[in-house]
Amino acid sequence: MATEHQPDADPGPTDPATLTPRGAARRRFTRAGVAASGVLLTLQSQPGMASEVCTTPSGFLSGGLQSFRGPKPVCGGRNARYWASHSWPTGCSKDALFARVFACNATASKSYGSATQLAIIQGKSWDTNNIGKLLMACYLNVRAGISTFQTVPMLQKIWSEYQNKGYYTPTAGVRWNAAQIANYLQRTME
Known part of the structure; x- marks a missing residue:
């Protein structure tokens, strides 16, 4: 995947003034993913004292x-x-x-x-x-x-x-x- 960390890849520039638009897009995607995960966790939460698994x-x-x-x-x-x-x-x-x-x-x-x-x-x-x-x-x-x-x-x-x-x-x-x-x-x- 394009968003996964590649250990052997060049990390690129670290100066914010020289960051590429592609890097900014990745940061926006990552922030959006973190925000969305909170929504997903909320949707998946179970009420207390209830069975969590109802399947084989x-x-x-x-x-x-x-x-x-x-x-x-x-x-x-x-x-x-x-x-x-x-x-x-x-x-x-x-x-x-x-x-x-x-x-x-x-x-x-x-x-x-x-x-x-x-x-x-x-x-x-x-x-x-x-x-x-x-x-x-x-x-x-x-x-x-x-x-x-x-x-x-x-x-x-x-x-x-x-x-x-x-x-x-x-x-x-x-x-x-x-x-x-x-x-x-x-x-x-x-």
Whole structure:
């Protein structure tokens, strides 16, 4: 692009009296870009206590562009703190093992597999980046019908890939590490 900085290019004259009209145009463009970015940031801001992301992981990669077939998704997910102290959706049990919903491999079964769903929601020191905690909250949101853009199989796929590979692939050629998975999940709830 013409406006990008070229590290090997001659920076040109620095005396304002000798600056070219092209340089002045670039400065005006840059100032306009900075001013416009404030407008864009204002348009993108979300109200407090609202989910920031109401889309699938691959949709999240599309920069929030959303296209829906059928009814608009419900996006009112609650966080783990909420679920730790409130009633759970019908058919969900705080005493059930995490592995009942999210199958655990031999390594994960020593920690996640032997913990109750409530224990995971409350948080465990070995739950790196709170992946289990966030997945459990998302699962409860789906089961409660307050998060319709996610599905139980989608959440199970995220868990399966993460525990078996150490990352999740939301789309071909893209790998999310634990922090990126947690970022996505966290932003789907209040």
